[in-house]
Amino acid sequence: MSDSITRFSAHIAQINQGELDDELTEKLTKAVKKAMADAVSCELTLKLKIKPVNNAKIELNPSITLKVPELKPKNIQFYPTGDGDLLVDDPKQPTLDFNVTPLR
Structure with missing residues (x-):
């Protein structure tokens, strides 16, 4: 790459006075937190x-x-009363x- 060409990251920082860079950073952070917390894949x-x-x-x-x-x-099953x-517990089932x- 030529030394006279501006790097892509520099252009990103300039778009909308840095708002694009801020939004990308915020959304990347959100994706990483979600991926780690729920073991899911995210896409940015x-x-x-x-x-x-x-x-x-x-x-x-x-x-x-x-x-x-x-x-x-997740679905959960309940026991309806009259x-x-x-x-949550079956009212017909005796408790032990x-x-x-x-x-010791």
């Missing part, structure tokens, strides 16, 4: 539309997408009384 995409404005200028139009999978809640309440013996 930067898309730059590049179009000429005239013979002397180029316009860059950035867009960022972050794909973070949503965890689906008055519309929901119970256990004595806890301390360890």
Whole structure:
């Protein structure tokens, strides 16, 4: 690469007075936290539309997408009562009384 060419990272820092760089950093942090917390894969995409404005200028139009999978809640079964309440434990199942013996 030629030493006279500006690095891509320098351009990113200049777009929208650094707001693009800030947003990318924020979304990358969010993706890393989600990936580590839930053991899922996330995807961060930067898309730059590049179009000429005239013979002397180029316009860059950035867009960022972050794909973070949503965890689906697990189903749980309840026991309905006659008055519309929901119970976790089967009301027809008798409870067993256990004595806890301390360890010696």
